[in-house]
Amino acid sequence: MKPCYLGIDIGSISTKGVILDENNEIIRSLYIWTEGNPIEAVRNLLDGLKDDLPDCYEIKGIGTTGSARKLIGLMVDANIVKNEITAHAIGTLSTYPDVHTILEIGGQDSKIILLENGIITDYSMNTLCAAGTGSFLSSQAKRLGIPIEEFGSMALESQNPVKIAARCTVFAESDLIHKAQLGYEKKDIVAGLCKSIVLNYLNNVGKGKKIKGPIVFQGGVSKNKGVVKYFEEVLGEKVIVDPNSHLMGAIGIAILAHNNAVGKTYQLNIRDISFETKGMECNRCSNHCELLKIYKDQKLVDSWGSKCGKF
Amino acid sequence: MSKKTISFPHMGNYSIPVEYLLHHIVDANILIAPKISSRTIELGTKYSPEFVCTPFKYTLGTFIEALDMKADILIQAGGGCRYGYYSELQNQILEDLGYQFTYINLISQGKTDICKIYREFKKIDSHFHIIKALYYLFVTSKMVKYMDHVDDYIRMNIGFEIKKDSFIHANQLMLEDFKKAKGFFHLRHMYLKHFRKIKKIPIEKPSNCFKIGVIGELYTLMEPFANYDLEMILAKYGIEVKRYTNAHYLLFEKKKEVKKYLKYAREYIQYRMGADAADNIGRTKYLCTHDYDGIIHIKSSFCTPEIGAMPIINKICNQYDVPVLFFSFDANTSKVGIETRLEAFYDMIEMRRKK
Amino acid sequence: MDKIRIGIPRSIHYYYYGDLWINFFKKLDCDVIVSPRTNREIMEKGIQYANDEMCLSMKNLLGHISYLQGKCDYIIIPRIDNYGVQNQTCTNFLAIYDIVNNMFSQDILSYNIDVAHHQTEEKGFLEMGRKLGFTKKEIQRAYRDAKTFVQNKKQELIRKNIEKLNSEKEKVLLIGHPYNMYDDYIGRPIISFLEKLNVEVIYSDLFYSSITGPISKQLSRELYWKFNKESIGAIPVVQNKVDGIIFLSTFPCGPDSLVNELVMRKIHLPYINLILDDIDGRAGFETRLESFVDIMQERKRKHV
Numbered sequence: 001m002k003p004c005y006l007g008i009d010i011g012s013i014s015t016k017g018v019i020l021d022e023n024n025e026i027i028r029s030l031y032i033w034t035e036g037n038p039i040e041a042v043r044n045l046l047d048g049l050k051d052d053l054p055d056c057y058e059i060k061g062i063g064t065t066g067s068a069r070k071l072i073g074l075m076v077d078a079n080i081v082k083n084e085i086t087a088h089a090i091g092t093l094s095t096y097p098d099v100h101t102i103l104e105i106g107g108q109d110s111k112i113i114l115l116e117n118g119i120i121t122d123y124s125m126n127t128l129c130a131a132g133t134g135s136f137l138s139s140q141a142k143r144l145g146i147p148i149e150e151f152g153s154m155a156l157e158s159q160n161p162v163k164i165a166a167r168c169t170v171f172a173e174s175d176l177i178h179k180a181q182l183g184y185e186k187k188d189i190v191a192g193l194c195k196s197i198v199l200n201y202l203n204n205v206g207k208g209k210k211i212k213g214p215i216v217f218q219g220g221v222s223k224n225k226g227v228v229k230y231f232e233e234v235l236g237e238k239v240i241v242d243p244n245s246h247l248m249g250a251i252g253i254a255i256l257a258h259n260n261a262v263g264k265t266y267q268l269n270i271r272d273i274s275f276e277t278k279g280m281e282c283n284r285c286s287n288h289c290e291l292l293k294i295y296k297d298q299k300l301v302d303s304w305g306s307k308c309g310k311f
Numbered sequence: 312m313s314k315k316t317i318s319f320p321h322m323g324n325y326s327i328p329v330e331y332l333l334h335h336i337v338d339a340n341i342l343i344a345p346k347i348s349s350r351t352i353e354l355g356t357k358y359s360p361e362f363v364c365t366p367f368k369y370t371l372g373t374f375i376e377a378l379d380m381k382a383d384i385l386i387q388a389g390g391g392c393r394y395g396y397y398s399e400l401q402n403q404i405l406e407d408l409g410y411q412f413t414y415i416n417l418i419s420q421g422k423t424d425i426c427k428i429y430r431e432f433k434k435i436d437s438h439f440h441i442i443k444a445l446y447y448l449f450v451t452s453k454m455v456k457y458m459d460h461v462d463d464y465i466r467m468n469i470g471f472e473i474k475k476d477s478f479i480h481a482n483q484l485m486l487e488d489f490k491k492a493k494g495f496f497h498l499r500h501m502y503l504k505h506f507r508k509i510k511k512i513p514i515e516k517p518s519n520c521f522k523i524g525v526i527g528e529l530y531t532l533m534e535p536f537a538n539y540d541l542e543m544i545l546a547k548y549g550i551e552v553k554r555y556t557n558a559h560y561l562l563f564e565k566k567k568e569v570k571k572y573l574k575y576a577r578e579y580i581q582y583r584m585g586a587d588a589a590d591n592i593g594r595t596k597y598l599c600t601h602d603y604d605g606i607i608h609i610k611s612s613f614c615t616p617e618i619g620a621m622p623i624i625n626k627i628c629n630q631y632d633v634p635v636l637f638f639s640f641d642a643n644t645s646k647v648g649i650e651t652r653l654e655a656f657y658d659m660i661e662m663r664r665k666k
Numbered sequence: 667m668d669k670i671r672i673g674i675p676r677s678i679h680y681y682y683y684g685d686l687w688i689n690f691f692k693k694l695d696c697d698v699i700v701s702p703r704t705n706r707e708i709m710e711k712g713i714q715y716a717n718d719e720m721c722l723s724m725k726n727l728l729g730h731i732s733y734l735q736g737k738c739d740y741i742i743i744p745r746i747d748n749y750g751v752q753n754q755t756c757t758n759f760l761a762i763y764d765i766v767n768n769m770f771s772q773d774i775l776s777y778n779i780d781v782a783h784h785q786t787e788e789k790g791f792l793e794m795g796r797k798l799g800f801t802k803k804e805i806q807r808a809y810r811d812a813k814t815f816v817q818n819k820k821q822e823l824i825r826k827n828i829e830k831l832n833s834e835k836e837k838v839l840l841i842g843h844p845y846n847m848y849d850d851y852i853g854r855p856i857i858s859f860l861e862k863l864n865v866e867v868i869y870s871d872l873f874y875s876s877i878t879g880p881i882s883k884q885l886s887r888e889l890y891w892k893f894n895k896e897s898i899g900a901i902p903v904v905q906n907k908v909d910g911i912i913f914l915s916t917f918p919c920g921p922d923s924l925v926n927e928l929v930m931r932k933i934h935l936p937y938i939n940l941i942l943d944d945i946d947g948r949a950g951f952e953t954r955l956e957s958f959v960d961i962m963q964e965r966k967r968k969h970v
Contacts, residue, residue: 067647067651082654082658083651083652083654083655083658084651085651085652085655085658086654086655086658109648117666119662119663119665119666120655120658120659120662120663121632121634121659121663122634122659123655123656123659124636124637125648125651125652125655163706199710199713202714203713203714203718204718207717207718208622208625208626208629210629288348288349288350290349360923360924360926360927361923361941362917362918362923362941363923363924363927364920367924392757392920393920393921393923393924395888395890396888396889396890396891396921396924396925397924398888399886399887399888399889399928400924400927400928403928403931403932404931407931416888419888422751579764579768580764580768581745581763581764581767582745582747582760582761582763582764582778583747583760584757584760584761584764585757585760585761586757588757588761612719613719613918613920613923615721615756615757615758615920616757616760616761618717618719618720619717619720619757619758619761619762619764619765620761621717622717622765622768622769623764623765623768626768639719
């Protein structure tokens, strides 16, 4: 039996999984929508990965990252749970060892990571607001009646992107409607939206950061050719988008799972294990903490959100 | 005439000295408002103007909770930025909500009008005695000093305690005792006794542990609810935390210290920049040149003085190649987002050390 | 020797000191370069330099400075702490000089106004003139001449503004900082739109500050920002003569966020609160202004 390592990246919009062999080469990968239910998404993800994994492999390590990393870490009994910044950096370094700048725009987070000789030297993340991220882009695409897959190529057709104020989701939305009502062409609005995402990103997340090449762009939004084009235009540098750019977080955490393997063998049959969460407000003291209790096979395995540490 | 009920906003543990002071100088019920909770924030946000800084919302929420618990006198202090103007608007908002109360603003238009405050207290309690008040004011100021001193020690060591929560328990015992202080000498005796005990709490601290300086806007620094227990999260990672801002600093040292900071960081700044902005720039330079692994700058959203300081802090950190993390907290910031950023920050300083 | 070239950003301070500076430096035989009216490019540059959370007006100023960079010997940025104990300014006025000094490599000509500590405007100008190598006499003469000119001009503007109160049209009091109201990218489009709707716009800054300052106590006892005092002080002066009030501020202005909220709770005239954010983000403002004017007209008709 050959060892292999599973990395799961559970984002707000999509859930990604990869299985790496001992040389950190991808054996299997899968990308599905989270649809607001990370637990079910991971069950589906594991089913999908399990079905076409050759029999000669056994899983010797699991890592989780992304916004639901802790929850899913408990569910699959991961040997490592890490934040997505570190995971993305490690994943990208495995393909581009000399990378200097990682731009990442995901479902509700956007971040920039600066590296020097393979070490993170600086990073920053968006100010906890969804403006200019993937979820914002897809909701605007829906509003304009354009499939998100065509959004990028449509933006490329435009010569005169419309100016859109994208500092804040609410402002941007009203501005967008306004522009559409004024009769601007759709492709120009789409291009304007892509450009405003780039400008907003650089003014917010990228503020005061020294962006040097090689630059790698990843996260769901990196699949949007319009955004890539405007990044290159504004930065005046080539922006690399890896074919696996959406998987970098999962690859990174799989590598970390490999490096931190504890010798245990994992099964992917978690369909049969019941896993539930229960939210409640605790009234024992005036903190009124919102507790989240997690049950695995009807047994309480953890609870989060308590300030006093009683739980 | 029935006894009046006095209440005031929360900030960290400072409700203890404030209660102590009021208890000794006026004959009135003292209502400690419920600790800041999600309900406080909900109430505060609902009735606040849209882009006011967060402390306004938190203190307004606390006042509403206190008024609902039958408080009829509210006390607020002012400060060197927008904070100084909170009182008049909060007073108006609460009146418009139909509450009946007296609002005492200790610092009005940047100044403390002692005569006016004296008159206000005389109205509450006709036996109010100024000499007695001044004595207890002195004792309270010492209490604040002792609390802050112990706090500084705890902050540096809590990440390394062997038995979980031993520092917090010891600190709570001390604060409980402080409430019973009969006078200055009694207070000092208790302080010395407890601090000796706290220093004896066993710790396991490597000599080259990670050190982080936390700077920023005062309310967010001092109220753990407003900074989402940032210091406790850092402690979990085994990090020594240095924080300058505390009540003692603001009340007694700031005036003198600002001048020092301005001199110390004169290649960056020439003037005071409002509130604690200049102080924080001076501290940034100090932290950058004294082997700190990183700096975390926190503030509430829309805090104008700190926004002005941020580009300069960033510049200094870039020059000295010290990582800096900026947080802007609002009433609806997600704790998970903060933890992710802190975890990544820790990973980063760890990687840097290894290099 | 070539003349000294002084760059004046057409932003924040310009709307208080622009005329004074231009006259003063011209009297001293310096070249004066004023940045152009705010346009999209300047605004975008400003956003690039500024911190994300800075107010739109600060972003605007930084845009103007970046325009002037390299085009002059000095850019003038004063530092204003207060005009007396109860007449403070927003903390941005305290910090602007140091922020700009750290952001740009350009030489900056500055002076400090801190009346509470006896640093007056005249002293500031002396300091500035000395730095440029002029004698005390030359500076004082230039300052006094410029000051007289500016005061006369301002009186004329105030007279005209007060005269407008006799107009037959709908009259609206526009409350805002001059650097927002008169900026071509922030307030001007709103003013022109109001004029198109045939509304007479009365400006809150064009009254005698010796009247508006003290009278503002009627609305706010504890207010200590000079500029806000003077703009809200216009309300008691004109409240029986105007049909409505427009509050204009930029996002997220610190003083305005509190003061305007307090004032809005106390007045009995129709009002709207316009908060301007980011470039071109004013979708829907026109509709709001139109309906506001409708309300004013309706109200007037009922009263007649």
